Amino acid sequence: xxxxxxxxxxxxxxxxxxxxxxAMYPSSGEVEISESSAEWIDRxxxxxxxxxxxxxxxxxxxxxxxxxxxxxGGQDKSIQVIVTFPxxxxxxxxxxxxxxxxxxxxxxxxxWMSKAEVAALSAGIPNRNGDALExxxxxxxxxxxxxxxxxxxxxxxxxxxxxxxxxxxxVRVWFYFPSLSTRKKRDDMVNLAPGYGLTGFVLAGKxxxxxxxxxxxxxxxxMSFIKTHSWGDIPSHQKKVSERFRETQNxxxxxxxxxxxxxxxxxxxxxxxxxxxMQALEAWLGERGLRQAFEQVIF
Numbered sequence: 001x002x003x004x005x006x007x008x009x010x011x012x013x014x015x016x017x018x019x020x021x022x023a024m025y026p027s028s029g030e031v032e033i034s035e036s037s038a039e040w041i042d043r044x045x046x047x048x049x050x051x052x053x054x055x056x057x058x059x060x061x062x063x064x065x066x067x068x069x070x071x072x073g074g075q076d077k078s079i080q081v082i083v084t085f086p087x088x089x090x091x092x093x094x095x096x097x098x099x100x101x102x103x104x105x106x107x108x109x110x111x112w113m114s115k116a117e118v119a120a121l122s123a124g125i126p127n128r129n130g131d132a133l134e135x136x137x138x139x140x141x142x143x144x145x146x147x148x149x150x151x152x153x154x155x156x157x158x159x160x161x162x163x164x165x166x167x168x169x170x171v172r173v174w175f176y177f178p179s180l181s182t183r184k185k186r187d188d189m190v191n192l193a194p195g196y197g198l199t200g201f202v203l204a205g206k207x208x209x210x211x212x213x214x215x216x217x218x219x220x221x222x223m224s225f226i227k228t229h230s231w232g233d234i235p236s237h238q239k240k241v242s243e244r245f246r247e248t249q250n251x252x253x254x255x256x257x258x259x260x261x262x263x264x265x266x267x268x269x270x271x272x273x274x275x276x277x278m279q280a281l282e283a284w285l286g287e288r289g290l291r292q293a294f295e296q297v298i299f
Contacts, residue, residue, distance in 0.1 A: 003088040005060050010100060012048060014085040015041060017132050018066055021083075024133075025068060032067040040064060062088045067108075070136055072143040079121075079143050080108040083132060102127050105135055117146060172200075172213045172247040172254075174297045175223075178240050180208025186260055188230035193258035196222040200255050203281060204262040209297060210241075213253050245296040254288050 005011075018033075018041065025031045033041070040061060064085045069078045086101040105125050109118045121142055125135050180186065181204055189202045189210060198214040212219045265280040278298055285294045 003062065003090050005088055006086065006100065008048065011044060011087055013130065014064065014087070014103075015044065017130070018064070018085070021066060021068055021132060030069045032069075034065060036061075037064040037066065060087050062086065068136070070140050070143070072140055073147040077110070077112060077143075077147055079110055079113075079139055081136070081139060082106045082108065083135075103130050103132065105139075107139070112147065113143075121146070168215050168217070169248065170213060170251040170253065171216045171219065172211065172251050172293070173216075173219050173243060174245040174247075174293060175210040175212075176242050176244045176297055177208035177210070179206045180204045180210075185230055186262075189226060190258050190260055192226065192230070193222065198222055199253055199258055201258070202260045202262070203265070204260065207298070209281070211255075211293075213251070213255060216248075245293060247293065254290065 022031050022033075041064065044060070064087060066083045066085070068081050068083065070081055071078050082105070084104040084106070086103070089101050105122070105127070107118050107122050109115060113121075121139065124138065124142065126138055127135065180202075186202050186204055193200065193212070196214060196218045198212050198218060200211040200213050201209075203209040212222065214222075261284070265284060281298075282291065282294045285291055
């Protein structure tokens with residue numbers, strides 16, 4: 001099977017792409033070019049300047065390769081991508097063999113990805129018009145999405161594992177927030193509570209309220225986990241939450257599970273519709289025999 005060198009303008013475009021990659025990732029270790037590929041890049045540039053030089057087209061290798069370490073997720077994680085730039089194309093052997101071959105991408109498996117995840121990511125890499133930057137953007141975006149999914153699963157698993165075979169009387173604890181708005185933080189409060197054997201509710205807004213029923217040790221462990229993990233990206237001075245009331249005598253569970261009640265209470269006031277309707281909350285708690293707790297928490 002024979003092969004022929006690609007058009008000079010195609011090879012020049014490949015070298016321009018390599019220059020662009022090197023400029024975009026200038027830090028040490030981000031771009032690796034093998035000694036052989038680096039030598040051929042220099043020889044090809046000289047040949048473009050002087051086509052009458054001693055370089056014979058038959059000597060040109062089938063491809064050049066560059067390895068790029070792409071940062072992922074804004075953390076100390078990365079994916080190494082080997083980009084192969086073809087310099088020759090087959091001219092015989094199969095139908096369409098003389099078409100320009102595309103650039104190829106292969107991924108080195110990082111320690112935080114499985115082989116199946118690497119294979120799935122590799123299969124989706126776009127390869128249109130030799131746009132390496134589009135491929136890099138895809139790899140980084142999908143890698144970050146995968147990393148976030150893994151971290152969420154880890155936090156959920158840790159929260160579930162936190163359930164202990166504790167014993168003791170049930171308590172009901174009420175927490176007050178001057179403001180509670182972030183959706184993810186509220187979702188974490190709801191989703192992690194069952195792993196600690198807790199029931200209750202979350203009310204977002206200004207103010208926000210969190211009510212937890214369960215064993216005292218489990219409530220304390222849950223709040224510690226929430227502050228350390230779910231709120232880990234919040235400066236300590238912004239983690240404004242205070243325990244307002246702890247019921248300890250003859251407590252029976254009122255709530256069947258853990259839920260957010262923000263939308264179910266109806267209209268909300270304030271310029272951004274973020275002020276909770278305290279009268280609606282008082283009535284809602286009154287229906288459950290908890291009106292006295294409302295007075296302790298809100299006033």
